[in-house]
Amino acid sequence: MAESDALTHVRPDGAAHMVDVSNKPVTARIASAQAVLHTRPDVIALLVAGELPKGEALAVARLAGIMAAKQTSALIPLCHPLPVSGVTVDFTTDESSVRIVTTVKTTGVTGVEMEALTAASVAALTVYDMIKAVDRSARVTDIEVLSKSGGASGDWSRE
Amino acid sequence: MAESDALTHVRPDGAAHMVDVSNKPVTARIASAQAVLHTRPDVIALLVAGELPKGEALAVARLAGIMAAKQTSALIPLCHPLPVSGVTVDFTTDESSVRIVTTVKTTGVTGVEMEALTAASVAALTVYDMIKAVDRSARVTDIEVLSKSGGASGDWSRE
Amino acid sequence: MAESDALTHVRPDGAAHMVDVSNKPVTARIASAQAVLHTRPDVIALLVAGELPKGEALAVARLAGIMAAKQTSALIPLCHPLPVSGVTVDFTTDESSVRIVTTVKTTGVTGVEMEALTAASVAALTVYDMIKAVDRSARVTDIEVLSKSGGASGDWSRE
Amino acid sequence: MAESDALTHVRPDGAAHMVDVSNKPVTARIASAQAVLHTRPDVIALLVAGELPKGEALAVARLAGIMAAKQTSALIPLCHPLPVSGVTVDFTTDESSVRIVTTVKTTGVTGVEMEALTAASVAALTVYDMIKAVDRSARVTDIEVLSKSGGASGDWSRE
């Protein structure tokens, strides 16, 4: 079994705490995550090729994702602060959705999957913020880790 | 048609900006949103009634959601700062998922759906952070606004 | 009995939440709080009249307190954000202690005692940070609200 | 004389404090400010029409300015927190410089010139961050308030 069988962040007495990672080795780490926003085709058209200059709206979401990655440890209570050394946020659109894929790198003692997930989530919420006047029913789904490498638990990819 | 036909936050020249809401009336506003985290039944069991003292893990996620609601305008680039006047974050679990429902209130000039969505998203990511050692494949879906009231555009509920 | 008989911030099911203050009236409010730092007489001498140019060390602590008052709702999880409209941080020293008194004002729907307490606490910790090389045993005591006025519960002073 | 003859933020004893604005009226307020970044013509060419897709680099700086406007009271120690109700950040380029003009609106008790200045400054520093690999000698000048309106001191424009 590749995974530990205990929930982390919880002590024998049940109290939440930030787990001690003092003794973990410093290694290069990468994590990739995604989020998918579903909306109407006419909104995708507006977003991608329509009244908006190409990229401007997605540029806002991309920046929001990158900046959120740096705030992850302030948002997720038990997450360790990490010196993020690289972040990319990419968008692909199809007829009625925008897929956001993020990649975060660090050289540190813990993984960066929370940073990748936070970047993807905040980028998706930012797209929603920019389209909510035309589609308040838009929905974000499939927020998940795609892959991670580095660290004691070895490389992993969602098959 | 109840909704505007233009994307907000973007000017005629395509430049992003924080839209001027100086002339909008101050009214009581409420928004409710959700997020759903999917995991394995044994993880739900651990989370809810198992090795964890009841409520502690969810208490962490609840706090994370409440605190994130207050940081929304710092995370979503074009979102207006708002004096949040009340936040609740609730959890319901079934066999293999946790549903998070948030409600945010304000007395202000803009709606609070972004605050409700941010609270739900960060609460869900926090649950993921606490279970990722036992299920790194867990996924967050169905982040969406459930209802909003107050403001010029009238009350609205997802049917 | 001037005080409510129930703990706030807790719902019937025990879940923490930010209590709804939407219906509370907007009024002028003031709160004053204190903290006292105890150290050795020679450290007080250094701090006040000795090797340090007058006021510089306390100027750092004063600024820290003022800036912390503005961050209160980001630090105290269930505290409502408030537009702070005035803050003072004052110091008085005797032979072996520094007393910090803060006063915070707002025009809003909730009191500002948490802001006054946070300003006093952070100012005291900042003084500690500046003297810890010469007295790591210094201690902060007597953090408490001195008075508050404005709001439904009426004026109050610690007798 | 239109201006007060005393420095604000300073008490008779010289201690810094956040001045009490509790009794100032709530009015609509606007302030505009600028910053100018000087670089080489070839860098302007790269920035505006060259290897960069139009707008992307400036889009980053625009977002940085807007987001910084919302953080002004956390950066400027004695600045009052304000509910920013609108922000624009515009760029005009000539042969060897980029001029950034910001406009910030609020409905509040104090002016928003610090918000406008902060937005202009951070946008300019962000442009520098993006060109420093090709011109580390670039310089930012002429950070100043262009105009303000609303509030007791009346409207004002730099002649």
Added chain:
Amino acid sequence: MAESDALTHVRPDGAAHMVDVSNKPVTARIASAQAVLHTRPDVIALLVAGELPKGEALAVARLAGIMAAKQTSALIPLCHPLPVSGVTVDFTTDESSVRIVTTVKTTGVTGVEMEALTAASVAALTVYDMIKAVDRSARVTDIEVLSKSGGASGDWSRE
């Protein structure tokens, strides 16, 4: 004499500055601190075993302390940013008080006593926030460092 005889953070000209720690070695460091909140016995009863589900109120304070530890360098002006690698916040209650003990770990160039003190202080203020409706006279005392280890100055414990 184990301690330096000069106040840190102050230059010969008296100007505050963040002292240069570039040349200090990176070592494992631990600090422990405490704060004690005094209230009435009936409030302790409510807090611990009474109308509140066990742990929920203290869970809020615990999270507040952990999250505050990560914000220490943003609160204490001359404090160096540190990658916190572990935090625990524990509570013990007697008839009329709650004692909060925090432990913070890092691998870095400066000690973590300010982080431990900040965690203890904010946890104590959060407990106050949750009981102030029933005891606004509650008081926080005895904020102090209990022990520290790692670093050039050697291990130390309050006797």
Added chain:
Amino acid sequence: MAESDALTHVRPDGAAHMVDVSNKPVTARIASAQAVLHTRPDVIALLVAGELPKGEALAVARLAGIMAAKQTSALIPLCHPLPVSGVTVDFTTDESSVRIVTTVKTTGVTGVEMEALTAASVAALTVYDMIKAVDRSARVTDIEVLSKSGGASGDWSRE
């Protein structure tokens, strides 16, 4: 040619991203920057030797600059987070201007010129905030990097 011929932070497709610095070596780095505030001689007189206790107003600006240096990566979107290991902020005045010189040190993988520039800019804006009641026309100019050392690109000074 000592400098790269491509703008950083931009990918072939023009999308902004935080560049990957995972493989850059950790070295000691120093950067120095400046900003100059121009005002009237009578304001300089008030600021330096007049009604203000010496240093207090500048002490506020100094602290603001030091604290801003620590927030640089949260303000400049594509800037990497860095563990700042030392900051100084110095002022020199002549008849009608205040010159602010900052020095920032780190041991890390990227330079600290953005931290030095941010410290200088925020210190200058803070001085403006404190004198704007008597000279709203004051202007900040000459924000620039003075020198940097450490890192692959070698030492550099503005001649």
